[in-house]
Amino acid sequence: MALKNVDLVALQKKAVLFRREILEMLQLAGSGHPGGSLSAVEIFIALYFYKIRHDPKNPAWEDRDRVIVSKGHCSPVTYVTLANAGYFLKEELKTFRKFQSRLQGHVHHKVPGVEFNTGSLGHGLSYANGVAMGAKLHRKSLKAYCIMGDGEIQEGSVWEAAMSAAHFKLDNVCAIVDYNKVQENGPTNEIKNLEPLAKRWASFGWHAIELDGHNLDQLITALDDFDSVKGKPTVIIANTVKGKGISFMEGKPAWHGKAPNAEQLQQALSELK
Ligand SMILES: Cc1ncc(C[n+]2csc(CCOP(=O)(O)OP(=O)(O)O)c2C)c(N)n1
Structure with missing residues (x-):
């Protein structure tokens, strides 16, 4: 059961702010990945502003929960989340993808709050498994969340x-699949079909939950459900929209890895209220 004392309206407002900040960062950098960052905003908010045990002032705290961003090109949503959580100053977001900045295009562990370097896809879940096994060996109650x-x-x-x-x-x-249905060059299920996705995970021995990945209430409830599942890992299949919130980006493979120009940014910001 979700803790219903959570302020969902405040979290929804945060989602609007995050989308604005993601797009501003990208426009300033002139490159980057908007589509899969915009689709994952609520996933990041539910984790960092509701679920995980962490201390942004002490990113190396041993007992922290680990969030592994396996789709490492989605650095914009990762950095905006970490800055808003207090891991580093928001001012630094302006250095995104600049020479000598810590905030490179693919997430790197030198950035406070980033657990693991990713960018080459497909590695985060193995890392999460390692963290989780280590925690069990050391009798720690921490959890590993892996966003793919x-x-x-x-x-x-x-x-x-x-x-x-x-x-x-x-x-x-807890694996979380940002199921936005679009990959780099087209619709995911046309390029290589994943369906029936929940059944596939279940057949591999996982507790599978499918939900609307833009619905914070559903995400929070699922993250709490994960705590009560014993003896098997959990996957949350979050149905989302790539480019969520921006009419000309939604569902468009072209916006997988492309920054808006100044005019497109203004149009986008006017849609985010
Ligand atoms: C091993 C590997 N192969 C290819 C790439 C190039 N690449 C970067 S993002 C991407 C598409 C990923 O699609 P998806 O996981 O659906 O990401 P999202 O839509 O959430 O951005 C590809 C093929 C890569 N980074 N790593």
Whole structure:
């Protein structure tokens, strides 16, 4: 059951702010990945502003929950989330993708709050498994959350990791698939069909939950449900829209990796109220 004392309206307002900040960063940089960042905003908010145990002033706190951003090109949503959570100053967002900035196009562990370097898709879940096994060995109650893309999970390594997590009964692993239905070059299920996706994860021994990935209430409820599942890992299949919130970006593969120009930014910001 979700903790209903959560201020959903405040979290929804945060989602609008995050989308604005993501687009501003991208426009300033002149490059980057808007589509899969905009689709994952509510996933990040539910994790960082509701669920996880963390201390932004002490990113190396041993007992923190780990969020592994396996789709490492979605650095814009990661950095905006971390800055808003207090890991570093928001001012630094302006350095995104600039020479010598810490905020490079793919997430890097030098950035406070980033657990693991990603960018080459398909590796985050194995890392999450390792963290989770280590936690069990050391009798720690921390959890590992791994955010993946739908195109990403076409990688065979993801399914090896899925098998391992179930075999080792890693009930402290929660995979979250940002199921925005579009990968780099087109619709995911036309390029390589993932369906029936929830059944596939279940057949690998996972507790599978499917929901609307823009609905914070549903996300929060699912993240709480994960805590009560014992003996198996959990996957949340979050149905989302790539480019969510911006009419000319939604569902468009062209906006997978392209920054808006100044005019497009203004148009986009006018839609985010
Ligand atoms: C191993 C690997 N192959 C290819 C790429 C190039 N690449 C970067 S993003 C991407 C598409 C990923 O699609 P998806 O996981 O659906 O991401 P999202 O839509 O959430 O941005 C590809 C093919 C990569 N980064 N790593």
